[in-house]
Amino acid sequence: MSFEDWYRQDRLPHIYCAGCGNGTIINCTLAAVDSMGWKKEETVFVSGIGCSSRAPGYILTDSLHTTHGRALAFATGVKMAKPDLHVVVFTGDGDLAAIGGNHFIHACRRNIDMTVVCMNNQIYGMTGGQGSPTTPLKCLSSTTPYGCAEPPFDLCELATAAGANYVARWTSYHVKELEKAVKAGLETPGFSFIEALVQCPTAFGRRNKFRQVMDHVEFLKTHSLLRAKRDRLLEQGQPLPEDMFVVGELTKRNRPAMGVKR
Amino acid sequence: MTRTEFWQGNTACAEGALAVGCNFFGGYPITPSTEVAEHMAVKLPKKGGVFIQMEDEIASMASIIGASWTGARAMTATSGPGFSLMMENIGFAAMTETPCVVVNVQRGGPSTGQPTMSAQGDMMQARFGSHGDYAIIALCPATVQEMYELTVKAFNLADQYRVPVFLMADETVGHMREKILIPDTVERIGRKPFVDGTPPFRATDPDLIPGFPTFGTGRHVHVTGLTHDERGYPCATNPKLHMALVKRLVDKIENARDAMADYDVVNLDAEQVFVAYGGPVRTVMQVMHDRKDKNVGFLRLRTVWPFPEKALAKFRNAKRFLVPEMNFGQIAREIQRHVKVPVHCIPKLGGELHTPDELVAALEGNA
């Protein structure tokens, strides 16, 4: 089997824009799921609302496309009622960190056994490009027309602080690393959180000087700072580059978890 | 065989749920419903079920829907402010035809209102509180016995009709303790089985209810709150499809109005007729008992939604309906839609049950 066998062929083509990074993230996730040897009938995909959350609709398993921000609360019900099921959640930055922020921190705290893949495009794509809790300072969106004035969330720091057992960040450029990170998340008992920064040419890129799709992908590539490198810089007492974000496996631990299959 | 207990209403509710096979409770503490959650927290783990205290009522409602799709008999219990928060996902449950039971032990509102006092101010919210058109079922207990029996019934109706069912209790009934007879077994009606090879949201039976494709059984069902076709796939811009879907969701409940009507009638020839549900039933019963007046009738509702309108027509000589409610006439207004004679609303707010004297005064006021 390959990741392609997990798609609902009768639902394609998908609704994502040309150049969207979400397909890459879904492929990586499905490749990781496939490599676990899980059966379709024992795997459930759950999502909320937004571009990311359309993903489960294209996957040939039981899937629950729920209300805005609430995916983790629904997923908690699925997993607690039937721990035999593998639960994977697709979410986005707005869904997870704005309207769903409370459910996010509590799912991390409970350390409930599921893997959450967040497609962070730093904007509300589906509704046409409004600012989100991860829109970087000074970036333009339809609701931050003079530049975003609010400091953004660091979703991985949030997940770590709240108690997730596994936390990693990669981008749509880092496909191999991302797949590995998702797999590591799937293998970890407890709550696994993988943030994937993605390009959104339609809503984010064209407002923020990424005229071409690859301009944004190139930015993600060149502005990602490997965790190992960051750690080295910190050890040496060097300053961290301000315009870069850390990628890699950020947290791996074994806090008590809930909903783990016995 | 039955056994006797002296239970609080909220305990009876939890025990009824356990008796009918509830195996998942997701909730958030709120007065005056908390005893339901506390009782489930003690009992469910011992029976192999799951109790989880969620971070809020939005999440509570979400969790029981998620659990329900794995085949669990799932419930939550709350009161006004929590019920308001649940509205979003109640709509999701209606749209996705997810069986679940929501207990609302009503207290005084609006807002935080009177947390420890009784009210019936959420009756219209139960029917129409989430956005869009849909239909639900709401049952109203007036005794501790009915807290038990109607909870059992709520689970069976939820599974049978694939719909959220509300047990619209009130603080009076939820908190009082009284004698209750517990049967050895209760009736259990499950979900209609799924027929393999059929689209998951196609309803071929006259009851308009599709079989339930439980998660984890290889049906690969996609469940979405978006307008969806029979396959469950999003199809949110097709006007005809949306009309057909929502009409089916409403019709499957409204068409069964008579089948699920649950009420008692007393003195069918009476000219003055009380209609009551929940706590005020007790006061009407007292007045009926004390007066023994054949010219005073009584319609005691257990099912309030869908409203059993045919019950009103049984009182052929009715010149006036008197409706004591712990709100400003939410169900009185519904009754007025169905009858030509005057409907006299007897509102009582403040948290206390109508007294018998108050009902007698209303009865004699314009007799």
Added chain:
Amino acid sequence: MRNEIRFSGFGGQGIILSAVIIGRAAVMYDSKFAVQTQVYGPEARGGASMSAVIIDDDPILYPKVANPNIYVIMSQEGFEKYGAAAEDPAVMLIDSTLVHSRPKCRCIEVPATREAKQTLKKDIVANIVMLGALVAATHVVSGESLKKAILDSVPKGTEDLNLKAMQLGLQLGKQP
């Protein structure tokens, strides 16, 4: 036969439990009907707590107590808030250790807190002393039923203490 009993005292005295025990005795062991209600809310925690029981041979329709024929009052504040209006032919049992007012109706003084403290070394069981006195004075439930309901309701390990408290109350409440 119908009795409407109102209990009041301060939070922590076991006022609610007293009402539950009497209701339970009536329903479970005397084959009667009973409804127990109470005042909830913050005022029930520290200030005057109140609970009521109706005991009847027939099913109870209207569940609230408006005019009790029996009062059990265990604090001065409870008396002022829930007992002061009592009139004949009602009867009031008063914990004379804690309540200095006396009602207009017939009053039975029971030094429950003092006796619990002196005889049993535990004032926590004063409410059970009052229950014993209540049953001795009014026979709202049988002594045997009261005993069973107390055993059903009190924490494990405290059965003996509570039964002694009940016996003490049965003596104190005996009417000439």
